[in-house]
Amino acid sequence: MAVLDKRTSQEIINLENKYGAHNYHPLPVVLSKGDGVYVWDVEGKKYYDFLSAYSAVNQGHCHPKIVGAMTKQAETLTLTSRAFFNDQLGPYEEYLTSYFGFDKVLPMNTGAEAVETALKICRKWAYEVKGIPENQALIIVADGNFHGRTTTIISFSNDTNARKNFGPYTDGFISIPYDNIEALEEVLKNNSNVAGFLVEPIQGEAGVYTPANDYMMKVKNLCNQHNVLFMADEIQTGIARTGSLLAVCGDCNCQNACERQETYARPDMLILGKAISGGVYPVSAVLADDAIMNVIKPGQHGSTFGGNPVAAAVAIAALDVVNDENLAQNARKLGKMFREKMQDFISTSTIATLVRGKGLLNAVVINDTEDSDTAWNICMRLRDNGLLAKPTHGNIIRFAPPLVMNEEQLLDCTRIIIDTLKEFEK
Incomplete structure (x- = not known):
């Protein structure tokens, strides 16, 4: 460990390049510490984190309540597999279903696993409940989606x-x-074997592509009309990131999902990940609900680590923090402020053409080709100026800080971003 402590950022980057698979292209900064909205590199330089581990660290880095819950449980019981009951899973399932307003939950580990789980449940429901002939179920998805790899x-x-040379598909x-609600309606009218529609309320990886305000509600209504399951992938947009507990909550001011809110496009299946753990696990x-989830029987789906005691304890603590610290409300307020400040700059800028987003999930489109x-x-210069962000789709920069950020910090960050962008004005 002493040897590792003395290694420079470049030496550690060289180790990854030599011994690790090259499946990522990281910004060249080596982080060794995080606290709240800040991270530090191995040389001790401090940065604002404006990626939040792709919105996994909504509650801030190393939140003491979440880390404390993990540490306490890890010292008691870490894993039993689902071959036995454990004393954390049942209370967690009760807590989570109550928190989001559903009958049942199937716990998994990663976002991609959760998406795969939803697809399997949707197909099984289609055959056993809707009556679609076996192996003929169709699932609608959206262009530009990112649900995993x-x-x-x-x-x-x-x-x-992500696709090339990985087939057959x-x-x-x-x-x-x-x-495009007309496109969805057209497919539903002409295909009786559609089982479900899988969609992100905001397409984060596509550049924070934010749909029309009524899109999710129209999706929900169409799915209801055609007896098709509406599956909302809230892995990145959920857990207060967009200024509501869920992005499908629309502009409601509630903290928890509420069917009485007219703006809440309640999905038939809700897919969660990332910030449900605060980024620590x-x-x-x-x-x-039961009418859907009860199609799964013992032995038909599962995971050795899914629903383990540490995960259960961590997720309860992480969701408690969202409530206790009013993170949805803070994201809503600061996100509006961020977009207003950026729009003021963009109105006379030659380097940036657009800011878009919701809550504290935002993107700035750069005036150049993809x-x-x-x-x-620009992200390299932002790094030099003490702020970490990452491009997506070539000419788009995503800005998503931890939701524990305060107004003073946000204003400091907008200053850094605008000053940096001015260095690239044409």
């Missing part, structure tokens, strides 16, 4: 980098344009 998921992705999916979940390195170079 498993073989099934990349089968319906338009990301050629899985059949059974129909892709339609995102934020892999936790994901699929929630649904194959340019301008956005990457």
Whole structure:
């Protein structure tokens, strides 16, 4: 450990390049410590974190309540597998279903696992409840989606980098344009074997593509009309990130999901991950009511680590923090402030053309082509100026700080971002 402590950032980067698979292209900064909205590199330089581990660290780095829950449980019982009951899972399942307003939850570990779980449940429901002939169920997805990188998921992705040379691909999916309710209606009218529609309320990886305000409600209504399951992937958008507990909550001011809110497009299946654990442990979940979830029987789906005691304790603490610290309300207020400040700059800028988003999930579109390195170079300069962000789709920079950020910190960050962008004005 003493040897590791003396290694420079470049030496550690060299180790990853030599011994690790090259499946990521990280910004060249080596982080060794995090606290709240800040991270530090191995040389001790301090940065604002404006990625939040792709919105997994909504509650801030190393939140003491969440870390405390993990540490306490890890010292008592870590894993039993689902071959036995454990004293944490049942209370967690009761807590989670009450928190989000569903009958049942199927616990998993990662976001991609949760998406795969939802797809399996949807298909089984289609055959056993809806009556679609076996192996003929179709699931609708949206162009530009990002639900993970498993073989099934990349089968319906338009990301050629994620797809190429990983085939053969899985059949059974129909892709339609995102934020196009007419396209969804057309497919539903002409395909009686549609089982479900899998969609992100905001497409984060696509560049924080935010649909029309009424899109989710129209999706919900169409799915109801055609007896099709509406599956909301809230892995990145959920847990207060967009200014509501869930992005499908629309503009409601409630802290918990509430069916009485007219803006709440309640999904038939809710897919959660990332910030459900506050970023300290892999936790994901699929929630649904009994009429859907009861199609799963013993031995038909599971995971050795899914529903383990540490995950249960961590997730309860992480969701408690969201309530106790009013993180949805804070994200809503600071997100509005961020977009207003950025829009003021963009109105006269030649380097940035658009800011979009909701809550504290936002993106700035850079005035260059997708194959340019301008956005990457801006992120490198942001790093030099003490703020960490990452490009997506070439010319888009995503800005998503921990939701524990305060107004003073946000204003300091907008200053850093604007000053940095000015260095690239054409």
